[in-house]
Amino acid sequence: MNFTLFVTTIVTGLAFVGVVIVLANLIAPRSFNAQKDEAFECGIPTRGQTWMQFRVGYYLFAILFLMFDVETMFLFPWAVVMRSLGPVGLVSALFFIFILILGLAYAWRKGALRWQ
């Protein structure tokens, strides 16, 4: 039943957007103008490409995110069974988190967290 409802929700979301956009396209007025379909830039014509190399800082944070997100993923099963694992599980998780904090400290020291 859960999976049926999961699919139902996805279909509902897609239909909710699709139907209203079709409806809006039907009832909205339409006009044609050479300037209207230009990219917005405060009234002046846009210069150059938008799809170009972007500042590297964003990608550094994305890579760091990947590391810590996977870490969270690994910690979820541990958190569920932690009570029954007892002190042994706690020490192993401590070791795991310690290595990750080491990674964060390395990135911090290397200046990956500094915006320059």
Add this chain to the structure above:
Amino acid sequence: MFDLQNWTTALHEWMLGILPEWAAILIESVLVALIIITLYAVFAIVLIYLERKICAFFQCRLGPNRVGKWGLLQVFSDVFKMLQKEIIRMRKSDRFLHDLAPYLVVTASMLTFACLPWNKGGHIIDFNIGIFFMLAVSSIGVVGILLAGLGSNSKYPMIGAMRAGAQLISYEISIGLTMLTMVALTGTMQISEIVQQQYDNGWNIIRGHIPALIAFIVYLIAGNAECNRGPFDLPEGESELTAGYHTEYSGMHFGYYYLAEYLNLFIAAGIASTIFLGGWAPLHIAGLDGFNGVMDLIPGFVWFVGKTFFVVLLLMWERWTFPRLRIDHILSLEWKYLMPISLFNLLLMALVVVLGLGININ
């Protein structure tokens, strides 16, 4: 306690009696879809009105007060206005990605919305990995926002989307770690189970005392950042980037971003009320049986919606109190403060659970 499961089971049995199984499931799915859309639209409208009024009171203004009594019909008139506006597609944009983005944003927020426990037995999706599923589907929204910036092929949306992407993925770690902290306390990821435990043993924020309180505060900060709100609203910072990632969207296309933004606020508050404040579990004080009996008379969805709106008010308070931060300040707040704090908080919670230091009221 009022249990919605009894009603839904009775409905299902009755339908199976008069219809073949596939038809019964189809009709139930359609009913669920209608319920989701209704709730989604109603809460979006309530929240938009609430936000405008509260923001106005914070700034010593009146807020919307012309359309209807106290401006109550303002949101409806806005929706109808948006519906009548032309959906403009630009010549140079990537049509497919540009059109796909609102679908992703709305579907992601709707999937998360469907996970909320409204009442005892009143949840739509209830996987045994509930919290994890919630975290996973809510991050699809980031893809939608990045596609909106990329597909528009325009400078402002691109910058806005890049900032939004960096900010959302960063604060997602804090959100994940605070949820992890509460999963460590409850020992289960199933949302209905988490709430049932809080009904039996007291709200998590009392049960987990210090680490739960720290997690709650971190969640309030990170939750506002996840919704692109408050001091963290520079992905769409009006004065610099026009409207951020949805600059090139018009009419209902834009309306969907607006809708999803407010629903994400409701969802963030709903998750907070589920994992910290007990979801539909009423307030119980150990030893006061009469008081507990009276509290049990109030149905679960009233408790859930009440707690959620309490958290919504906290988030709005936060939004309208602090000035906007700079992008490097936002990222260093997350990476240098919130994330180490929540990591140590997780260890603290693990200690509390393993040593049995939690407060158990029953």
